[in-house]
Amino acid sequence: MVGVDSKLYDIHTIVENEYGFNIPIYQRLYVWTEQQVKTLFEDLFTAYSTKKELYYIGGIIVVKNPNGNFDLVDGQQRFTTLWLLSNELKNILSSFTKKGEELRLHFSIRDNVTYYLKNIENKNGNIDSNETDFADLIKISKARKIIESLITEYLKTDKDQELFAKYIYDNLKMVITEVPYQTDLNKLFETLNNRGEQLQQHEILKARLLSHIKDITEWHQYATLWSVCSKMNEYVERTIAKEIDSSKEIAAQYNNGFKLTDVLNLFRAKEKKQKSINLIEILKTPESYKDESVSFKNNIDNHPETNEDEFEPVRSILTFPQLLLHTLRVFLYDIEQDDIDIINEKELLKTFDNYFLKSDFIDKESVKLFFKQLFEVKCAFDKYIIKWVETSKEKEEHLLKFIDKRNQKKGGWTYYLRRLKKESFHGFELLQSILYHSQQNTTQYWLTPFLYWVKNENPNFNKAYKWLRILDNTLLSSETKGLPLIKRTWNSIPNYLENKPSVSIFQINYNVSALGTKFPHYWFYKIEFVLWYYKNSLGKEVEWKDYKMTARNSIEHIGPQNPRDQNDKVCVEMLDTMGNLVLVTRSINSEYSDRAYGVKKSIFTDKKNKGNLDSLKSDIIYSEENWNDNKAKRHHQFILDLLEIYFKENHIQ
Structure with missing residues (x-):
């Protein structure tokens, strides 16, 4: 031009x-x-x-x-x-x-x-x-x-x-x-x-890693494995099933997880099958060679009892480059190398250059080992980590769906894998949702030690949930001694979470903790989870049972900072402390604005009656008839006491 x-x-x-x-x-x-x-x-x-x-x-x-x-x-x-x-x-x-x-x-x-x-x-x-x-x-x-x-x-x-x-x-x-x-x-x-999309960094990385694998059959197997792992908005067993054109074959291989050797053999068998196909066969039976864009639901045989909600569209909380960087950290730890400086997907190639591609230990075997780690991390990610699930039109929720292996005797045993929801997972989902919303979207450092542990231990979900509570407490609710979060997550792998959670980081002294809108948002998210965790003892089991965490970005003063009428200035000493603060969405904050406590309570109650519970902390506060410094101080102490109980219950003994 x-x-x-x-x-x-x-x-x-x-x-x-x-x-x-x-x-x-x-x-x-x-x-x-x-x-x-x-x-x-x-x-x-x-x-x-x-x-x-x-x-x-x-x-x-x-x-x-x-x-x-x-x-x-x-x-x-x-x-x-x-x-x-x-x-x-x-x-x-x-x-x-x-x-x-x-x-x-x-x-x-x-x-x-x-x-x-x-x-x-x-x-x-x-x-x-x-x-x-x-x-x-x-x-x-x-x-x-x-x-x-x-x-x-x-x-x-x-x-x-x-x-x-x-x-x-x-x-x-x-x-x-x-x-x-x-x-x-x-x-x-x-x-x-x-215009065609530019070649992405992870595609260049794939080519550079595969260049170390010279055998054409192995190259094909590992290239397919990479492709399977890269589909972040789908479950791994379904992407494998699409690759081999059979959900039954991959289901038969599942035994509380997949073995890499079995999966690679399935890819090898599919490659041989493809090589034997010729144009005459395709023209004779074109219906046998369906367009790959057909959905998994329509393209693959499923168990007769399969429900519609098993095929709700899902969206990953990580991009594939982010997953690669978490995998690289796991890989480097296992081979006793130094950790990377930062998780930054825009510097994916640079990071791999600095820590792997230009290293003196890269060869065919180390590349295959990395691919193995990638597959295991992706399987652990799909098994234990929440996804955004489209539960209805224009509505997504953080949910965890577990793999259920079913069989059917029909001329021999036939196996199927299903993705099902479980009510007992709600606490596990809620804690992950809180971590997701309170941490940087671009890093989510907590995932590295958690994925490392569940990948190696393959625990049941109750154990994984407990370990995540401990990880959260020791990683984010403990004295950090100035260490950056990436360093703390690296240290938490070998030290097995030695740090003890403490309310001291929460700044008990009222005068010190008057941070107002500068209070770290993490603590508000944390308190929401702890309140939900003790919902039974707080008499809120029914009301809070299905509570979901959404993104919130605005700190609201219950007793207003600058009320329209100075007679409504009910908090002075406790104005900017946790006793008088909640985290809500910006729109809710604007709605409450500088209104008096009684008006805010009325608005909150009306929303709650319509099924819109914006904050559990707010629900506790607005149960009061009125509000002042003394009540804010009692609420502050109530939160501290509850946190202390929670910390004592959830740490390495």
């Missing part, structure tokens, strides 16, 4: 050149989800905290319009999120949010969006009023609130925010590609939408 120009830019250069950007009318609305916003923030924070010289946000395609600004043709979701983040951080990034007196980012036609951005840039007190009346604003508003909460959670001081903003200003890079104004945008969009 004549006249196309691509250059690497940082924010400093954009500000210096006084570039302005416009979202043209043909662009779709802002659609990024909470997970996408959180992932971008956490990736940036990880790069900042590890002092990476460069953070590459990706490519942006623009067209220079007649007024001298650039129309964003591709990359507007990332760019809009970057603008929102810069606006919340302020400091040096204030120069990026504005171009002179105007905003640097403008939305054509959508005046309500531009008006909203101007309001939040000016910190207008009414920025949230009626914003959800416009479809254009709903996602942008949610993204802004998520960013605001993440800044509060990760950047504890003004100085932290200043340094983070400076890092983004200097080190965030993007490739801006300018295409001529006369470019046929319809053809450009068609090209962008139809």
Whole structure:
């Protein structure tokens, strides 16, 4: 394309050149989800905290319009999120949010969006009023609130925010590609939408590892094994069944787990079968060679008692590159090598280069050993770790489905594998859900020691649940002596969780623990689980039985900080302590706002009666007739006492 120009830019250069950007009318609305916003923030924070010289946000395609600004043709979701983040951080990034007196980012036609951005840039007190009346604003508003909460959670001081903003200003890079104004945008969009996906890092890694396996049969077996493990949004036994075109064959091999040698033999048998097929046979019986895109449910024979909910769509809590990095840690520990520096899927190849591919111990056998570890980790992951399960239209829940091996005598024994839910798993699911929501989406370090243990021990679910409670307590609720989380997870493997959980980290002294909105979100999630764990003794067995954990990002003061009527200022001494705080969603926080305790209680009760229980801690608090410092202090002590009981019950004896 004549006249196309691509250059690497940082924010400093954009500000210096006084570039302005416009979202043209043909662009779709802002659609990024909470997970996408959180992932971008956490990736940036990880790069900042590890002092990476460069953070590459990706490519942006623009067209220079007649007024001298650039129309964003591709990359507007990332760019809009970057603008929102810069606006919340302020400091040096204030120069990026504005171009002179105007905003640097403008939305054509959508005046309500531009008006909203101007309001939040000016910190207008009414920025949230009626914003959800416009479809254009709903996602942008949610993204802004998520960013605001993440800044509060990760950047504890003004100085932290200043340094983070400076890092983004200097080190965030993007490739801006300018295409001529006369470019046929319809053809450009068609090209962008139809362009082939770039080869991903894990695909390059696969090729580099397999290059050490010269035997063609073995190469095929291990290549198929990699493919099976890479399907993160499906259970491993089903991906194997698709590979060999038989659910019965893999079911027959299952005995509380799979042996790698059996699975590799199935792949070998399938390869031989494929080699014997010729075109004449396919033309004679085309129905025997079905399209692989047909669903597992329709393509594979299943047990006669199979239920519809066994085929609910599932989504992994990890990406495949993340699973590879957890596997690499397990592999390195077993061969007595050093741990990796960080779990960062964007540096997958670099990490493998530094710790495996360029090592002096890599050869055919070490590669095969890594593949073995990968398969065992994936099997353990699918057996013991929650997945997002689509239980109804537009509704996902964290659930664990166990493998149930069934048989049927029909001219000989035939075996089937089914994925079933179990009510007794709810506590195990809830604890994992709490860990998932309270930890970084991009790392989830707790999974390494847990997967290592269950992979090696293959425990029943009660033992796995107990071990996870102990892991959580010792890993996240104990004195850390300044060790980073990745180091603590590495140490927890050989030391078998020697650290003793303690409420001292929870800061018992009221004066010390007045952290307010800067309180670590982990503790709120933790308290929710502990309350649920003791639901029977608290008389809440029926009410809390089916409680589910959702993502929450906003700390709410029960006794308001700045009530509308000063007579409603019921907490002073305990205002910013755990006794007066709960973690809720941003929308619930906005609804409660600065209202008096009695009004909040009424709103909470109404929601609870409709089946919307936003917090177990809130349920305890709003059972009180009124609220004040003394009641907040008693609630604070109640939580501490309950935690102490829980810690004594759940640690290595």
